[in-house]
Amino acid sequence: MRTKEQYYDLVLENRRLAADPKITKCVCPNTLCDWHGKCMECVALHRHHNDHIPVCLQPIINEKISALANAVEMFTDNKPPTPIEYRHYVRERDKK
Numbered sequence: 871m872r873t874k875e876q877y878y879d880l881v882l883e884n885r886r887l888a889a890d891p892k893i894t895k896c897v898c899p900n901t902l903c904d905w906h907g908k909c910m911e912c913v914a915l916h917r918h919h920n921d922h923i924p925v926c927l928q929p930i931i932n933e934k935i936s937a938l939a940n941a942v943e944m945f946t947d948n949k950p951p952t953p954i955e956y957r958h959y960v961r962e963r964d965k966k
Contacts, residue, residue, distance in 0.1 A: 898926035902957035922949060 872880070887893045896907040905912040909926075916924050923931050932946070939946045 896926070898924065900925055900952075900957065902954070902961065904960070925951070 894909075896909055898906055898909075898912075900906060903912075905915065909924075912924050916922070922928075932948070936946050
């Protein structure tokens with residue numbers, strides 16, 4: 871277990887990282903999404919709707935789940951992404 875001092879050092883490091891635009895830049899490939907770059911809102915909406923994991927976090931989770939599935943001799947399948955046409959459709963409907 872960490873000491874109070876180690877924990878404090880970790881908090882300081884996390885504050886430094888959170889202030890770095892390279893770290894906090896939205897890496898989600900769905901640039902047409904209304905919530906692109908608004909990560910806190912995106913995650914909050916996914917939590918509220920009890921929806922799938924946001925696209926930007928899926929590689930991290932998939933890697934961990936695949937390792938676990940391999941350990942118990944199971945297989946994982948990727949969920950198909952939302953078609954890009956749907957995002958274009960939202961943009962067109964918003965213009966009306």
